[in-house]
Amino acid sequence: MKFMMNTNLLNTPAGDEGMETRLWEYIDGFSTSEEKSLIEKLIAENAEWRAKYHELLEVHQSLNLVELEEPSLRFTKNVMEQIAKYQIAPATKTYINSKIIWGIGIFFLTMIVGFLIYGMGQIDWTAAGDSKSTLGVDFSKVDYSQMFNSNLMNGVMMLNVVLGLVLLDRYLSNKNKRLKDA
């Protein structure tokens, strides 16, 4: 076995790492056709490349000969005895309903949009030019006390609560259905 015997190649300097990488890619069949031709030429003409190639090929072939380990003869029987205690769980997709995900998304989006609309509605745009704020908006003019005390905001909050209750109802009915199926 050449990889054991060739002492010159055993002490390969760090620079030869690139050679090994390229040869492994060639042996594994990952080289491009251009690279493959170049490697073949190098193996044919360069003794160092040829020696390294045979060394790596020996390792590759040895690895292909390795046999798999075998468990005990009772292995399959043990597994079958164990799985008899269990049932196949329903697929993840069936208990993570995509409508629920969409519902949650809509819930949060509605909340964000509601707050934005209300916030924008509170800004006195005509006073923007007088403001010393770098954003051009005088935040002191925003009436925060009205934030949770207006019909619009109450409406948005009510919508969110209703959406939340619908989602909770769906979740509970799905859970109930799954329990009945089981």
Next chain:
Amino acid sequence: MDIIARVLNGDHQSYSILVERYQNFVFTITLRYVKTREDAEEVSQDVFVKAYRSLADFKGTAKFSTWLYTITTTTCITFLRKKKLEVHSLDNERVFEVADNVDSGMRANQVEQKSKVNMVNEAIKMLGPDDAQIITLFYKAEQTLEEIAVILGKEPNAVKVQLHRARARLKDKMEKHFSEEVKDIY
């Protein structure tokens, strides 16, 4: 897919065909992480039970073996964490040190009789779990770099580099520990 469909339709006994087909692969990969055959057998059984329970989640977008080896890897890591062996987190140098000690004990009476295959097997056992696993997946479990990347949760290029390094380390191990024995045999 036919066998899987049969199992999903209630023919649980068909699952034994899958167990028979993949048990050696799963057991070998498990042995790369777990050092005793008893533990490896326990973990391998656990892998097949988990796979059975999650079978409805297998969609056939990847090979069944790739999906099964992903479960094998996570189960092995969970097992090691539970046992607090921390083998997985050992750096390669420490693994080599441990392996060297093991090797010195077995050399005297066993190595002389070993075949080439056994020597490669022994050298693989001296590698760290990550190196040993990637070599096993590539050479014995018929997994492509892309599939190994899925199993290990890494990029294919990173897997390629890791495979190169694992083989380089394996070659070093073989040269260091078995060069004399090879001379005797060949």
